[in-house]
Amino acid sequence: MKKIIDINNISHTFDDGYMGIKNISLSIFQGEFIILAGKNGSGKTTFLRHLNGLLLPDTGHLIVNGQDVKKHLVQTRRTIGMVFQDADTQIVGDTVFDEVAFGLENLKIKRSQINEKVTQVLEDLNLFHLKDRNPHSLSGGEKRKLTIAGILVMDPQVIVFDEPFSNLDYPGTIQVLTTIIDLNRSGHTIIIATHDVETVIYDATRIIIMEQGLIKEDGAPADIIRLLEFYGVKEPSTSKFGLGIQPWRK
Amino acid sequence: MNNSNQLKMTVYTSLFVALIAIGAFIVIPIGPVPIVLQNMFVLLAGILLGPVWGLTCVAIYLLIGFAGLPVFAGGTSGIGKLFGPTGGYLLGYLPAVFVTASISKGLGKKMSSDIIAMMIGSLIVYAAGVPWLKIVTSMTYEKALAVGMYPFLIGDALKIIAAAFIAKTLRPVIKL
Amino acid sequence: MAQVTPFTYRQGKSILHLLDVRCKFFIICLLSMSLLPAHFLACFFYGFILFFFFKNAGLNILSTLNHIKYFILLLFFIFIARALTMKGDIIFSFYDLSITVQGLNEGFLVSFKFFLVMLTGVIFSSTTKPSSVKSAVQWFLKPVPFVPEKRVAIMISLALSFMPVILNQAREISEAQKARCADLQKNPVKKIIRLVLPLLKKTFLSADYLVLAMESRCYSDDRTDPEFIPSGKEFYFLAASVLLSLGFAWL
Ligand SMILES: Nc1ncnc2c1ncn2[C@@H]1O[C@H](COP(=O)(O)OP(=O)(O)OP(=O)(O)O)[C@@H](O)[C@H]1O
Numbered sequence: 001m002k003k004i005i006d007i008n009n010i011s012h013t014f015d016d017g018y019m020g021i022k023n024i025s026l027s028i029f030q031g032e033f034i035i036l037a038g039k040n041g042s043g044k045t046t047f048l049r050h051l052n053g054l055l056l057p058d059t060g061h062l063i064v065n066g067q068d069v070k071k072h073l074v075q076t077r078r079t080i081g082m083v084f085q086d087a088d089t090q091i092v093g094d095t096v097f098d099e100v101a102f103g104l105e106n107l108k109i110k111r112s113q114i115n116e117k118v119t120q121v122l123e124d125l126n127l128f129h130l131k132d133r134n135p136h137s138l139s140g141g142e143k144r145k146l147t148i149a150g151i152l153v154m155d156p157q158v159i160v161f162d163e164p165f166s167n168l169d170y171p172g173t174i175q176v177l178t179t180i181i182d183l184n185r186s187g188h189t190i191i192i193a194t195h196d197v198e199t200v201i202y203d204a205t206r207i208i209i210m211e212q213g214l215i216k217e218d219g220a221p222a223d224i225i226r227l228l229e230f231y232g233v234k235e236p237s238t239s240k241f242g243l244g245i246q247p248w249r250k
Numbered sequence: 251m252n253n254s255n256q257l258k259m260t261v262y263t264s265l266f267v268a269l270i271a272i273g274a275f276i277v278i279p280i281g282p283v284p285i286v287l288q289n290m291f292v293l294l295a296g297i298l299l300g301p302v303w304g305l306t307c308v309a310i311y312l313l314i315g316f317a318g319l320p321v322f323a324g325g326t327s328g329i330g331k332l333f334g335p336t337g338g339y340l341l342g343y344l345p346a347v348f349v350t351a352s353i354s355k356g357l358g359k360k361m362s363s364d365i366i367a368m369m370i371g372s373l374i375v376y377a378a379g380v381p382w383l384k385i386v387t388s389m390t391y392e393k394a395l396a397v398g399m400y401p402f403l404i405g406d407a408l409k410i411i412a413a414a415f416i417a418k419t420l421r422p423v424i425k426l
Numbered sequence: 427m428a429q430v431t432p433f434t435y436r437q438g439k440s441i442l443h444l445l446d447v448r449c450k451f452f453i454i455c456l457l458s459m460s461l462l463p464a465h466f467l468a469c470f471f472y473g474f475i476l477f478f479f480f481k482n483a484g485l486n487i488l489s490t491l492n493h494i495k496y497f498i499l500l501l502f503f504i505f506i507a508r509a510l511t512m513k514g515d516i517i518f519s520f521y522d523l524s525i526t527v528q529g530l531n532e533g534f535l536v537s538f539k540f541f542l543v544m545l546t547g548v549i550f551s552s553t554t555k556p557s558s559v560k561s562a563v564q565w566f567l568k569p570v571p572f573v574p575e576k577r578v579a580i581m582i583s584l585a586l587s588f589m590p591v592i593l594n595q596a597r598e599i600s601e602a603q604k605a606r607c608a609d610l611q612k613n614p615v616k617k618i619i620r621l622v623l624p625l626l627k628k629t630f631l632s633a634d635y636l637v638l639a640m641e642s643r644c645y646s647d648d649r650t651d652p653e654f655i656p657s658g659k660e661f662y663f664l665a666a667s668v669l670l671s672l673g674f675a676w677l
């Protein structure tokens with residue numbers, strides 16, 4: 001497997017002196033589906049923001065495709081797309097189409113290419129019929145998919161999700177989960193920070209558990225699942241009842 | 251100013267453009283004349299964003315309104331608004347925000363100086379709005395003042411006190 | 427800005443919807459200006475044209491009038507003020523107030539013009555996508571020196587996307603406070619602070635997230651220019667409106 005991200009002993013201290021993450025080292029390979037779990041305040045978001053250079057480490061190195069993130073911000077941000085927790089606060093465009101085009105416009109791509117690319121992504125994600133709608137008028141699931149589309153047009157290799165299922169109802173969750181699984185099948189590396197391990201564990205290839213800014217566990221779902229509750233993360237009920245890991249979607 | 255800070259100011263300024271637009275619709279029922287928050291957001295934009303970004307903020311608000319986005323009171327818009335009865339108040343926001351921001355900055359961003367700055371700012375809005383109203387409607391000055399200024403003064407005073415307190419609380423939070 | 431104001435863009439396929447926004451913008455400015463010095467006949471003529479396009483664009487006239495009823499009330503005051511203050515042939519007098527023919531004429535004409543200009547604005551904003559307005563602003567600002575038109579365009583987009591977020595948050599806050607009996611609060615300053623302070627805190631937090639989201643999507647001032655799709659009828663509309671404004675001036 002090809003190594004995409006190589007993290008070497010990074011730490012980050014906030015302005016107020018609080019250490020958000022401490023000495024984190026790990027590698028991420030192409031095609032992985034990683035769950036990042038841990039209690040509130042354990043440092044998941046802080047860690048994820050380092051992956052595409054929104055936060056820079058005080059010590060250590062973060063290498064993406066052989067290049068140091070600090071020196072290649074734009075390249076890194078194209079390689080690693082990030083979908084944030086609250087869909088409403090990351091919408092820039094005033095129609096669905098414009099919203100998806102935003103990233104490509106920033107890269108100064110030709111208009112004809114933008115139109116082609118955006119149309120294709122909207123069709124892939126089944127959003128094309130909404131292209132003239134105001135993003136804020138979409139349903140929760142559609143909105144989340146729209147933010148994914150906005151990332152996807154930039155052809156990222158890795159897509160990072162911070163709490164992708166928060167505030168979604170059951171159909172919304174299924175919609176987003178299906179999209180994420182399809183992305184993984186088509187070769188994207190997926191990293192998801194979530195409290196909702198149950199929803200995604202069946203498709204995950206790896207679970208990382210954080211606590212107080214440290215990585216405490218890192219391994220295959222089957223090995224980690226029993227340890228979840230020790231770190232304050234809800235264990236999937238199927239596992240609790242001795243049924244192992246079951247798909248959440250029926 | 252570094253790039254990230256520039257982006258932050260750009261976003262905050264856009265936020266205030268939106269607040270000023272929405273401010274025309276947020277009504278707080280107090281007394282006989284309900285309080286509309288628009289002019290308070292104009293003054294706050296000056297105090298929190300400073301003269302340059304504050305002026306930018308109001309200029310963009312007016313620009314999109316004149317260009318046809320329905321952001322003026324009652325969801326109206328258009329270049330015609332400029333020549334309408336309330337055109338003077340709208341244009342008055344420009345010098346008002348700039349002067350308010352400059353005074354607040356010059357006097358050291360204290361609560362008392364903010365209050366003085368905002369009082370002067372509000373007066374500038376009326377100084378532009380009332381004569382305009384008088385000319386357009388050919389009312390007498392007494393009438394124009396009675397329709398276009400006096401009913402709002404008490405509300406303005408309340409808003410200024412509230413805004414000074416809000417600015418004081420917000421400044422450390424948003425680190426401007 | 428869905429549901430924010432009554433006159434936001436409505437989807438449609440009428441000729442006004444399809445007209446190039448720059449052309450539409452120019453026409454509206456031209457006609458609004460040339461209407462100001464115009465006479466009765468011109469105003470009525472313009473009113474008929476406006477009425478036609480209102481229908482054509484699928485807009486509801488009655489609901490529009492309903493939405494601008496306060497404005498209409500203001501126009502009525504202006505009408506009265508003019509009617510009472512103009513000197514001329516007295517029709518009716520009451521103590522020292524007198525209504526004159528000239529006053530009635532003037533008052534009616536002025537109010538009618540404001541009314542027409544207002545409706546023109548309504549037609550434009552109802553048939554033009556906010557993003558097109560933004561593109562047009564960017565295009566018209568391009569030759570203006572010292573104005574970074576691309577930055578302005580982004581700020582317009584951002585302001586537009588903040589509006590529904592702010593409205594939602596304002597609604598949430600005021601409901602949360604109603605649930606905690608904030609209505610009993612009589613001190614008006616506190617009332618304002620209790621609504622506005624949390625609103626600003628929340629929206630600034632959203633703004634911080636938005637900064638991050640934009641950065642992670644490679645935000646840059648140097649971006650692809652907007653695209654305009656002409657309908658092919660621009661020339662006729664331009665010619666007609668220039669003729670019309672000349673006609674207004676001549677009348
Ligand atoms: N800008 C900041 N300044 C100071 N401390 C911060 C800052 N951002 C986060 N922290 C602190 O760092 C710690 C880790 O926060 P982080 O948001 O990474 O946790 P998380 O695992 O994502 O939590 P959650 O599950 O609630 O999303 C928290 O204690 C938080 O208070």
Ligand SMILES: [Mg+2]
Binds near residue numbers: 044045046
């Ligand atoms: Mg988090």
